[in-house]
Amino acid sequence: MYSTFERGGEFPLALSSRVKQIKYPSKQPYRWNTHAKFITSSLGELKDRRILRADIIAGITLSLVLIPQAMANAQLAEMPPYYGFYASFVPIIVSALFGSSRQLSTGPVALVALMVASELGQLAVGEQAYIAYAILLALMVGLLQFGLGVLRLGVLVNFLSHPVVIGFTNAAAIIIGTSQIDKLFGVTVERGGAHYERMIRMWDVISAGFHTPTLIMGLSAIALLFILRRINPQIPGVLIVAITTTGISWLIGFEQNYGGQVVGNIPEGIPAFALPIIDWGIVPHILSATITIALIGYLETISIAKAIATQTRQRIDANQELLAQGLSNIAGSFFQSFPVSGSFVRSTVTLRAGGQTGFASVIAGLVVILLLLFFTQLLYHMPLSTLAAIVMVSVTALIHFKPIASAWKVHKHDGIVAISSFALTLIFAPHLDQGILIGATLSIALYLYRTMKPRVAFLARHPDGAFRDAVEHDLELCDAIATIRFDGSLYFGSAGAFEDAVLERIRDPKLRYVIVDAEGVNEIDATGKEMLVGVVQRLHEAGIEVIFTRTKKQIIDALNRAGVLEEIGRDRFHATLDRAVAHVWGALEDQYPCTRSCPAECPLHRPRPDGDVFYRV
Template sequence: MPFFGWIGELRDGKILKADILAGVTVALVLVPQSMAYAQLAGLPAYYGLYASFLPPMIAAFFGSSRQLATGPVAVVSLMTAAALEPIAAANPEGFLIYAVLLALFVGVFQISLGLLRLGVLVDLLSHPVVVGFTNAGAIIIATSQLSKLFGVTAESAPHHYEKVYNVLVAAMQNTHMMTLAFAVVAIGIMVGLKKYMPKIPNVLAAVVVTTVGAWLLGFETEMGGKVVGSIPAGLPPISLPSGIDWDIATQLMATAVIISLIGFMEAISIAKAMAARTRQKLDANQELIGQGLSNITSGLFSGYPVSGSFSRSAVNIDNGAVTGFSSVVTGLVVGLTLLFLTPLLYHLPQATLASVIILAVINLIKIEPIIHAWKAEKQDAIVAVVTMLLTLYMAPHLEIGILVGLVLSIALFIVRSMRPRVAVLSRYHDGTMRDISVHPLPTSDHIQLLRFDGSLYFANAGYFEDKVLELVASKPNLRYIIIDGEGINQIDSTGEEVLRHLAERLKSNNIEFLVARMKKQFMDTIRSTHLLEEIGVDHFFSRIQFALNYAWDGLGDDYDRTQCPLRRQVD
């Protein structure tokens, strides 16, 4: 019960006042945003309000982040739309039930991960995959609103890019100019206020101005424009979905898993950023439980899948929110809107909601992380680009892009781990051991020092053996091979077996196999398999220098160690 940690702080009047102000401010952004995102999900606008009433409160009570603002978000709404589109085409009357069911599936899966302490599974979605998918998702979301922006209807198509083309063709032929005008006004208000008067809630201002303008001008009745229309007054009743076709429901489960992971990754990324700023303790598994309960609550009260919002969380913390009570205030304001203010939203133009979505997701399109990934590791940049392009091409089947990106990132990681860096070391002038491929240093004909920069397991054990044998072949007078084990974090049964055979083969060629600077995990394995005794306890050393001393002593008095390239130079 994380809320027990902050509920007592509300006795402080300053904290209570700050939370109320932040909660009201977030609600002013959330009300129009949630309606816009619901329509992005292919649902009636009021479903967004239902998903913004109780879920933010539940997430605040049971999540570990105090400032995370939960509710409808763009990417999850887009994925919901992709999941529901085929159902809506086959069953236009009953597909709303499956939106509710999807929220329940997402919630159950997230709670299961949290209770089983499996939040670490989210780490399988690498940063490049998320960056590529987020960029593609933002582009898809923005372009999906073009028809509402221009006030046109276009023929549907199997792929999103084909539908966008149809919309652009229709816009060139039959743009509804007043719809476009309202969109331009809304965008102008939001951009202008954000730049010149940032303290004024720009989204709310755009909604108020365009709604009043649409009412005064008869935008719907006289001009044929599209508005939100009637919104049922009152709070959503608690109910369970009925009349479910379980063949269809099972098809939603795979999408629910992906939405759960993507939604939670977005939420936990935001929560971590805010925790670093406020120095609060964050528990990923507890946050999974909070997000799961909020999704179940959304499903029980006629909502759809929710997650943590970056923009609203930023508004929350920037307005001084200290505890989760700010999200409780946000939910209460949304509840008051449902009870008393829905008639005022009747004349809100659809073009305004489209403008809200477009401006909200433009900031999600970021090329800099891909460029940065290219500088850090080119393969990661390739994963990001492939994920982005494939998601764009396969839309509305968004899960394909994520799954391919996930498989590609894991495959590339395995390939990299199969061929870790193997460095031949020699003594540098400052006394340290350096890679001779980087620093052209002389090496000994009798003693070779080798460093393996990776865990020794089935996929790279053969590679390790090949490299050692290549070194042996290049040094016919070799007597000692010293393995610097500092980089070997783990060793599996295959790696242990290779070490055993390698030591035996070297011994048969009168070459001794020495290991220095081993880690505990390495030593635990070779002790339990008795390889330590077979190679010889005296062949393992805590420092490289001790291994060198052993080798020099073994070479005898005839060997002039003062001329050995591995000797430490003394000024």
């Protein structure tokens, strides 16, 4: 099943599920020959002419979607539109060569472009410095992703919970769409300040007057995009709109006769290889954005790879994809690329066009190179309002509030996190990293809060023979025995809850045994261990013995390593609950016969001479 964004947006978020095709390698030193496996396997398949032909067709099809989207996303990143091409040939080729997903298409995407604009727009620098910092940001993002991949730390992205991401992306989609309003109306609005402040300035400027031909061109592009989507989502609407509006712009002289803004001259040729200019003074200012873009970009990429893998049944290496994304951004920065990541729309195009290997993406990259070398003049007359329309329509598929409502229904804490992430991202924009950081922190804090209050149930035997929650099933508890089930890890946050539950139950003066059903305990830390030993000792001094049943191996091993297993007593641990109950009643048989006041704890039917019912295994 696809997430909301996988159905038609740029950012799939299937975070709460894990597909079996994903391979998370063990924590062993990275082996560089892993790259060769992916490259050689694809090259070997290209010997089949059918696969080669399919990849060439898919690559050309992909390039027709990539070209207008690249320009639109470059504009969203507040860079000259042709920089989208610089981010569309080296990164897509490198990702195809080193990634494990055959249909994944890497390049400029809306969400990453927005984060670039949001971060660098605060620096209030000139265009050349802005471009240099964007290229530096790509290098830093790539180095971070590459380092995390080498250390096999891709799992860090799991700290961005599903509620955090759905709240963040809904807010980001709104910010993306509204940030293009000035270009749609053909007005100029000063950058800087909070996003809502810029919206106020934009309203003031538009109220004073706007460029009508630009607005007509933009609204026409929006209408045509929606119409084509409504007729058939498979129609390449972006390409058709780009060609149509560019042709109209050329025919009517949109720039010369009406004063409309167009893409203009695009430098011919591919940019020369050059190391990014490293300004150490600016690095600390863009470090938080580097972390956010690296994690969000990887999250976007691996979500796409998982979605495709469910259809193609290929195996995805998560850390390999992280390495590939890092290499894509590093290599791209040497050719003036801003940060990139995987694109769901373009990956889907590759899949539907019949792409079989990463060679399809290589073909798309080569088409972009040919465009830069020979055909840049064809794009001169493309209206900037068309690019704004492409961005605005594409993000409509990202705005879905149903997942937020669904998160609330699952658990109100998840709803709080999703709503908070949404609101904080809007409030702090353009500081998007702050919104997602606070959301992630809140998510972790609420999770820890929930684990501090795990479920504790007092068990009794149901008439059907099973041990069940005495409160839920209105079962009678035994005075002599307390059977407690604890569902949660015994760690510093929850140890107190376990201790309180035990101490609450031992107020009964007739109590002689406490049976702890530990099946729900998966982990124990030093605090939990100390609490456990202390409870056993204190209850023993009070004449109450503690018995453990169904304790998992990792808990036994932890207690054994800590040297307290013998101190507690190995004989206190039983494999099943029935055996633990039988052991206890064997010791209590004379003092506490199974009378009608205590039927639920007795092991098995057997009549006694006095008429009481006795149960024994």
